[in-house]
Amino acid sequence: MRQVTQHYNTLAEKAPITGRTGALLGSGLAAAGSLNVLLGPFGLLVALCGLLTGWRGNGPLGILVLHAGVLLGAGASPLWAIGLLETAALLLIVAEFQPLREWHAFVGIIGLSAVSGGGALLLVPEYGIVVVTVGIAGIAGVLLYLGHRYEQLTLGLLQPTNEP
Amino acid sequence: MLPTRRLRSVGGLVIAMLGGAVLTAQPIVLLGATTLLAGIVIIQWQATTEFTTVQDHLTVEAAAAEQRTVPDGSLPITITATLDKPAAATVSLAIAYGPGLEGPTETVSLEPGATQTHVRHDVAFPIAGQFSLPTIRCTIEDSSGTVTETFEIDEHVTVTVEPPAPSDIHVGQRGDRLGGQYGEHRSEMTGSGTEIAELREYRPGDSVGMIDWKATARLNDPYVREFEAETARHMTLLIDGRPSLWDGPRGRSKLAYLREVALGFVQMAETAADPLSLSVIEEQGLRIQHATAETTTHYQRVRWTLQNIAPEQSTTARSTATARRGPAEAGHIAQQLTGQTSAFATTLQPYFADPGSYIERLADDPLFGAVRRSTESGSQYDWTVLFTDDTDPRRTIEAAKMAARNDGVVTVFVTPSLLFTANQHPAQQLYDDYIDFEKFRSELDAIPRVTAYEVSPESQLRAVLAADRTQTTRTAGTGDV
Numbered sequence: 001m002r003q004v005t006q007h008y009n010t011l012a013e014k015a016p017i018t019g020r021t022g023a024l025l026g027s028g029l030a031a032a033g034s035l036n037v038l039l040g041p042f043g044l045l046v047a048l049c050g051l052l053t054g055w056r057g058n059g060p061l062g063i064l065v066l067h068a069g070v071l072l073g074a075g076a077s078p079l080w081a082i083g084l085l086e087t088a089a090l091l092l093i094v095a096e097f098q099p100l101r102e103w104h105a106f107v108g109i110i111g112l113s114a115v116s117g118g119g120a121l122l123l124v125p126e127y128g129i130v131v132v133t134v135g136i137a138g139i140a141g142v143l144l145y146l147g148h149r150y151e152q153l154t155l156g157l158l159q160p161t162n163e164p
Numbered sequence: 165m166l167p168t169r170r171l172r173s174v175g176g177l178v179i180a181m182l183g184g185a186v187l188t189a190q191p192i193v194l195l196g197a198t199t200l201l202a203g204i205v206i207i208q209w210q211a212t213t214e215f216t217t218v219q220d221h222l223t224v225e226a227a228a229a230e231q232r233t234v235p236d237g238s239l240p241i242t243i244t245a246t247l248d249k250p251a252a253a254t255v256s257l258a259i260a261y262g263p264g265l266e267g268p269t270e271t272v273s274l275e276p277g278a279t280q281t282h283v284r285h286d287v288a289f290p291i292a293g294q295f296s297l298p299t300i301r302c303t304i305e306d307s308s309g310t311v312t313e314t315f316e317i318d319e320h321v322t323v324t325v326e327p328p329a330p331s332d333i334h335v336g337q338r339g340d341r342l343g344g345q346y347g348e349h350r351s352e353m354t355g356s357g358t359e360i361a362e363l364r365e366y367r368p369g370d371s372v373g374m375i376d377w378k379a380t381a382r383l384n385d386p387y388v389r390e391f392e393a394e395t396a397r398h399m400t401l402l403i404d405g406r407p408s409l410w411d412g413p414r415g416r417s418k419l420a421y422l423r424e425v426a427l428g429f430v431q432m433a434e435t436a437a438d439p440l441s442l443s444v445i446e447e448q449g450l451r452i453q454h455a456t457a458e459t460t461t462h463y464q465r466v467r468w469t470l471q472n473i474a475p476e477q478s479t480t481a482r483s484t485a486t487a488r489r490g491p492a493e494a495g496h497i498a499q500q501l502t503g504q505t506s507a508f509a510t511t512l513q514p515y516f517a518d519p520g521s522y523i524e525r526l527a528d529d530p531l532f533g534a535v536r537r538s539t540e541s542g543s544q545y546d547w548t549v550l551f552t553d554d555t556d557p558r559r560t561i562e563a564a565k566m567a568a569r570n571d572g573v574v575t576v577f578v579t580p581s582l583l584f585t586a587n588q589h590p591a592q593q594l595y596d597d598y599i600d601f602e603k604f605r606s607e608l609d610a611i612p613r614v615t616a617y618e619v620s621p622e623s624q625l626r627a628v629l630a631a632d633r634t635q636t637t638r639t640a641g642t643g644d645v
Binding site: 060061063064066067068070071077082085086089090093094097098099100102105108109112113116117120121124129130132133136137140143144147148150151152154155156157 | 198
């Protein structure tokens with residue numbers, strides 16, 4: 001004998017689909033504007049590929065596509081075009097993950113990516129890309145570990161230690 | 165917090181982009197990786213907030229329909245999860261039943277937006293004991309499906325599984341209920357204790373501390389006060405679990421009644437911290453044996469064994485061989501046959517020629533054999549408690565004698581078979597059978613250091629005894645006419 005019942009709160013708010021669509025459209029426009037400058041008409045094709053990948057539910061892969069496309073271009077890239085491309089990447093990831101569409105999370109990711117991206121651009125000429133890459137990976141790892149421990153602390157899941 | 169497959173694939177992409185940035189020496193690829201990393205950090209933060217909210221508003225209840233059941237019984241178990249307000253995260257509750265409980269490995273989910281869910285399923289309890297429902301594993305997956313967290317919820321629901329027990333137990337002698345505790349025992353020794361044993365004159369060598377100064381002043385001679393020594397009495401429970409003990413309806417068999425008395429002895433031994441051993445005897449011989457111990461775990465194990473004694477599974481037919489004559493009677497017959505030359509006497513003489521083989525024949529009896537084994541290492545502080553019926557009175561008497569041979573104390577609890585048979589005999593015949601049973605019990609009781617009690621259903625016994633009163637009244641009435 002098995003009986004399962006579920007009661008739904010009919011007044012519960014549902015995630016607005018427009019949030020995802022708007023983020024994807026914004027991402028597509030930003031990517032097209034950026035890559036058009038960096039790669040010419042071919043850049044529009046790369047932007048379209050990135051948008052379609054994101055639309056099909058794989059935003060992180062779309063980000064990879066956009067950045068891989070930039071590698072095909074030659075010459076120095078203007079800073080505003082790079083900023084526009086990162087905005088497109090940011091909107092793709094926001095479209096992908098629903099919790100990032102809340103305002104405080106949106107502001108948080110903008111701030112964090114701006115600080116980390118700006119820092120990386122400033123530090124690469126001085127320390128080299130290898131050191132900066134390792135540094136960013138390390139800082140991200142520490143942040144994720146601290147976040148994990150904080151989550152366990154708030155949920156009361158930290159095991160008691162043997163220390164007196 | 166554990167990453168889902170989705171987050172692991174994103175992590176793989178980040179590593180690929182970081183590697184690509186190093187290989188191509190292009191900072192723009194590194195920027196893509198930092199954007200993704202920033203997203204992961206913020207998602208983790210959001211997930212923490214969601215998990216905390218769910219934990220604060222989630223109430224999980226596990227409830228059994230009843231707190232008690234019988235072995236092989238089942239109870240509906242209901243698990244209810246309620247959220248005070250709808251959450252975006254998915255909550256899954258999993259319960260997996262372990263040993264002693266047979267139930268489905270159940271998983272029930274509280275989908276995003278849902279406020280309450282409950283699942284109801286049957287759980288079987290095949291064996292007796294006390295069982296706690298297992299902890300419920302609550303797994304929360306954040307709304308983005310990237311991380312999960314699991315914690316355990318213990319509702320401390322306990323179900324007691326007890327065999328169906330009779331409620332109208334009569335323990336007594338000659339139809340009268342026993343007053344007081346049948347387990348009370350007095351120490352045969354004097355020593356340090358609290359109960360005063362005697363006051364006697366001082367003898368050289370006695371400790372000065374033992375002198376009772378008040379008595380000495382009163383009697384003008386030095387007197388010492390002695391106390392009953394506090395001894396630990398080894399208690400041996402011998403349970404006859406042979407097929408005849410299972411006569412009667414389920415939960416009201418002879419063994420069901422005897423089991424209740426035996427459980428009382430276990431309780432008493434535990435209270436007094438007396439060493440206790442248990443042997444269960446079946447047609448094939450000794451089946452279960454718990455060696456003497458006095459730990460809490462041991463008492464629990466003995467109690468569990470008593471509650472879970474089941475009828476023998478073998479196909480052995482019930483033994484019908486009974487020992488009709490004791491060695492004294494056999495010796496008397498042998499004397500009578502000596503010197504007689506008739507064909508009848510000549511035929512019988514070889515069967516009574518070797519009275520020594522009587523014990524050897526009895527040794528094949530599982531009850532007698534078990535008693536002999538248990539008393540081999542016995543001492544005068546041993547207390548053997550035998551639980552059996554009146555199917556084979558002669559062997560039971562010999563077993564009781566064997567138990568008492570080392571100056572040990574023996575208590576025998578016997579059930580009268582006449583009160584457990586389904587056949588509807590006339591009331592007077594039942595009464596006559598009870599008189600025969602009472603003779604057997606009295607014979608047991610007459611053995612030195614042996615006390616015998618009857619254990620029976622109170623209502624049936626009263627009905628049998630009432631039959632005699634009815635018969636007496638009727639006879640008296642007829643006499644008047």
